[in-house]
Structure formats: structure tokens, C-alpha cells
Amino acid sequence: MEKPLDEQQLMSLGAAFEQAEMWPRAAQIYDLLLESQPTHPLAMARRILVAGRQGDFETALRIGARASGAWCDAANTLAAAGRADQAAALLRRAIEIDPNLVLYEGLAGIELPGPSYYQHLAWLHEALQPRTYLEIGVWYGQTLALARPPTLSIAVDPEPKSPLPAFATETRVFTATSDAFFAESLWTHAVGPRRFDLSFIDGLHRFEQVLRDFINVERHSTPDSVVVFHDTLPLVPLAAEREIGALFWCGDVWKILPCLEHFRPDLRIVTIPTAPSGLTVVTGLDPASLVLAERFDEAVARFGQAPYAMVEARLSGMRGAQQNRRETLIEAIGRVRR
Numbered sequence: 001m002e003k004p005l006d007e008q009q010l011m012s013l014g015a016a017f018e019q020a021e022m023w024p025r026a027a028q029i030y031d032l033l034l035e036s037q038p039t040h041p042l043a044m045a046r047r048i049l050v051a052g053r054q055g056d057f058e059t060a061l062r063i064g065a066r067a068s069g070a071w072c073d074a075a076n077t078l079a080a081a082g083r084a085d086q087a088a089a090l091l092r093r094a095i096e097i098d099p100n101l102v103l104y105e106g107l108a109g110i111e112l113p114g115p116s117y118y119q120h121l122a123w124l125h126e127a128l129q130p131r132t133y134l135e136i137g138v139w140y141g142q143t144l145a146l147a148r149p150p151t152l153s154i155a156v157d158p159e160p161k162s163p164l165p166a167f168a169t170e171t172r173v174f175t176a177t178s179d180a181f182f183a184e185s186l187w188t189h190a191v192g193p194r195r196f197d198l199s200f201i202d203g204l205h206r207f208e209q210v211l212r213d214f215i216n217v218e219r220h221s222t223p224d225s226v227v228v229f230h231d232t233l234p235l236v237p238l239a240a241e242r243e244i245g246a247l248f249w250c251g252d253v254w255k256i257l258p259c260l261e262h263f264r265p266d267l268r269i270v271t272i273p274t275a276p277s278g279l280t281v282v283t284g285l286d287p288a289s290l291v292l293a294e295r296f297d298e299a300v301a302r303f304g305q306a307p308y309a310m311v312e313a314r315l316s317g318m319r320g321a322q323q324n325r326r327e328t329l330i331e332a333i334g335r336v337r338r
């Protein structure tokens with residue numbers, strides 16, 4: 001009786017069928033292996049690719065969900081054994097093969113352990129107790145819901161999701177782009193000419209938009225205000241692309257960091273390596289500063305093409321939980337309560 005093919009032989013046979021573009025045969029081989037080892041990561045990855053080549057997206061999605069879980073389990077086992085570098089490398093490789101949110105979140109859990117950005121925002125509200133909070137980019141309202149009375153929350157999004165949650169504090173949501181919101185001073189019709197004590201910039205994830213948002217926010221802040229950027233530490237180049245893709249999307253927001261460091265050395269800028277994609281806290285604002293507005297084109301020309309390697313350089317000094325703590329945040333804002 002013939003001996004059944006072992007795992008390695010099946011993988012080689014599958015690869016040979018793929019090379020010959022014999023997709024149904026390749027699919028059969030990988031299915032055979034997956035029958036005995038349902039979470040074999042490479043067999044799942046190849047099966048997804050073959051299903052894609054066959055236009056069988058249902059199978060690709062079904063196995064994809066399972067495959068991501070298997071990659072994450074394998075990475076978590078490595079991380080628990082103290083091999084976080086290998087765990088992260090494994091997930092980066094998996095993301096190259098199959099870019100998806102589950103894998104990105106798995107990677108974030110390993111590279112940016114500790115409290116998430118939600119927790120940091122909640123700490124900011126608690127420590128600052130801002131009179132006014134501005135949020136650019138509402139989506140489902142999860143971060144907007146972190147504000148507490150007596151803060152007055154003002155938020156803007158051209159397409160906030162509906163229904164938004166019940167908010168604990170007085171909240172006005174403006175359905176508009178941030179540019180229109182500032183150009184038309186929309187909030188003053190509703191709440192008067194108040195300045196923003198705390199602002200969270202999390203709208204359109206393009207560098208030039210984030211820069212414009214910061215210019216506008218700073219102009220309507222006080223020297224004691226705090227501005228926070230989301231998505232300043234995208235963990236893989238795919239997440240940092242300017243076009244929204246299959247993966248978690250940070251866009252090229254991160255370019256705001258080298259840009260502010262270059263043009264505004266007077267600002268205090270602290271980035272916290274919190275999952276899933278970093279949070280940057282800016283203080284020492286100067287509402288009268290015209291530097292960024294006057295040099296906007298120069299800033300976009302200079303940093304618009306900045307390479308992702310600049311993020312990697314920042315990340316290399318930030319992995320692990322050391323700086324992801326409440327103390328780092330409180331030190332960044334320099335005070336608790338006004």
C-alpha cells in the first residue's frame with residue numbers, strides 16, 4: 001500500500017500545481033492537508049491565494065478568518081515564551097501574504113502592549129477636565145463618548161455613523177468636513193466663541209489635512225490647551241498608505257511628527273506607543289503662530305514624500321510597554337486638572 005504524502009510533500013505538490021496554474025488541483029491538495037491540520041498557517045495562506053485566483057472569494061474569506069486566528073495564536077505563543085521579536089516578524093510576514101485587520105490587531109497587541117488609546121483619552125479627560133473638547137472624526141462616537149460633564153463636546157465629521165451612542169455630557173455633532181467647520185466657524189453659532197481646551201484630531205488621515213486641522217485647532221486653542229493626534233505610529237507600511245486599503249488605515253498622518261518637529265521646535269510633542277497605532281500629545285501651543293499657515297506649501301513639499309523608514313526609526317525605540325503608561329501621559333501634559 002502506498003504511504004500517504006506527508007505535510008512537506010503536500011505543500012510542494014500544491015506549489016507545483018500553482019506554478020502550473022492548475023488551481024483546482026492545488027486547491028484539492030491544500031484542502032487535503034487542511035483536513036488533517038485545519039490551522040496549518042502556510043496551507044491556509046496558499047489556499048486563500050488559490051481561492052483568490054479561482055475567483056472563489058467566499059472560500060478565501062472563510063479560510064482567511066480562520067488563518068488570521070492561527071497566525072495570531074502562533075505569534076502569541078512565541079511572545080509568551082519571551083520571543084516578541086519573532087512573534088512580530090511572523091505577523092508582519094502574515095500581513096504581507098494576507099493584509100487584514102485581525103492580523104494588524106494581533107501585531108499591535110505584541111508591539112504596543114498595555115493600555116489602548118481609548119484608555120489614554122479617558123485619562124486625558126479625567127486629568128484635564130477640559131471646559132471644551134473638540135473631536136475631528138467621530139465615526140461611531142466611541143472616543144467622543146469618553147468626555148465627562150461638565151465638559152462641552154463639539155465634534156465634526158462629514159459622515160458620522162448613526163445612531164451615535166448616548167453621551168454623558170452636552171455634545172454637539174456637526175455634519176461637515178473639518179475644513180468647512182473652521183472656514184464657517186460652525187460651532188460659534190451654537191456655543192459662542194469659546195476656545196478648545198482639549199482637541200483630538202482623528203478625521204481624514206492625509207498628512208496635508210492633518211496639518212491643516214492642526215493649524216485651525218491651534219488658532220482656536222489657548223496656550224494651555226492640549227492637542228492629540230491619533231495614528232502616528234502605523235506598524236506596517238501598508239497601514240501608512242495614503243489610499244484606504246484592506247488593512248487597518250492610518251494613512252500618512254505620521255508625517256505631522258517630523259513636520260512639527262522641524263517647523264515648530266517651540267511645541268512639546270510626546271508620542272505614546274499605545275495600540276493600535278500610537279497617540280501623540282502636543283502642548284505649548286501658540287494660537288498666534290503663523291509659521292505653519294505661511295509655510296504650508298513648503299511643509300507639504302518637504303514632508304509629503306517622507307519615507308516610511310522614518311516611522312520604523314521611531315518605532316524601534318518605542319516597542320514594549322515602557323512608555324505606554326499613565327505617567328508618560330501626565331508628564332506630557334505637565335499637569336492634572338486646571
Ligand SMILES: C[S@@+](CC[C@H](N)C(=O)[O-])C[C@H]1O[C@@H](n2cnc3c(N)ncnc32)[C@H](O)[C@@H]1O
Pocket residue numbers: 136137138139140141142143144156157158159160161176177178179202203204
Ligand atoms: C478613524 S474615524 C474616527 C474614529 C473615532 N475618533 C474613534 O476613535 O472612535 C475617522 C472619521 O473621520 C471622518 N472624516 C473623513 N474625512 C473628514 C474630514 N474632512 N473632516 C472631518 N472628519 C472626516 C470619517 O467620516 C470617519 O468617521
